[in-house]
Amino acid sequence: MIYSEKVMDHFRNPRNVGKIEDADGEGEVGNPVCGDIMNITIAVDDADTITDCKFQTLGCGAAIATSSIVTELVKGRNIQDAVKLSKQDVADELDGLPAVKMHCSVLATDGLKVAIDDYLKKHGREPLSGEIKSADPNFDPHGEEESAEGEDD
Numbered sequence: 001m002i003y004s005e006k007v008m009d010h011f012r013n014p015r016n017v018g019k020i021e022d023a024d025g026e027g028e029v030g031n032p033v034c035g036d037i038m039n040i041t042i043a044v045d046d047a048d049t050i051t052d053c054k055f056q057t058l059g060c061g062a063a064i065a066t067s068s069i070v071t072e073l074v075k076g077r078n079i080q081d082a083v084k085l086s087k088q089d090v091a092d093e094l095d096g097l098p099a100v101k102m103h104c105s106v107l108a109t110d111g112l113k114v115a116i117d118d119y120l121k122k123h124g125r126e127p128l129s130g131e132i133k134s135a136d137p138n139f140d141p142h143g144e145e146e147s148a149e150g151e152d153d
């Protein structure tokens with residue numbers, strides 16, 4: 001399996017690893033099949049801009065690299081904009097991911113969406129992202145990969 005240099009860089013030197021104390025929003029998603037677990041915490045200011053984002057991922061190299069780049073991509077973005085980040089956006093930023101590893105980027109974007117919805121719910125606001133499949137413990141993104149090839153999100 002060939003990974004881009006950018007994937008290898010983010011895997012070897014992941015950015016923004018850790019957990020924000022007293023985070024404004026927190027998301028945790030997982031894949032029961034491969035066992036990857038991802039936790040993302042965000043700090044959000046009064047204008048709904050993400051000012052900080054950290055992650056902890058127990059999982060494969062692609063899961064770590066996609067989590068790392070997501071934390072970089074969303075800092076300074078408004079939550080309405082950040083919630084639209086797709087797995088394809090993440091893969092493009094990493095100069096591509098092998099097809100069999102695309103599901104790993106779903107965990108990164110879903111973790112972010114759960115964190116944004118958590119922030120909104122804490123403020124009595126409506127969630128933005130609808131159903132988050134990987135927040136369901138029975139979700140199998142590997143299985144979805146076969147049936148939904150080419151889908152953007």
Ligand code: FES
Binds near residue numbers: 063104107
């Ligand atoms: S192997 Fe990375 S999420 Fe499945």
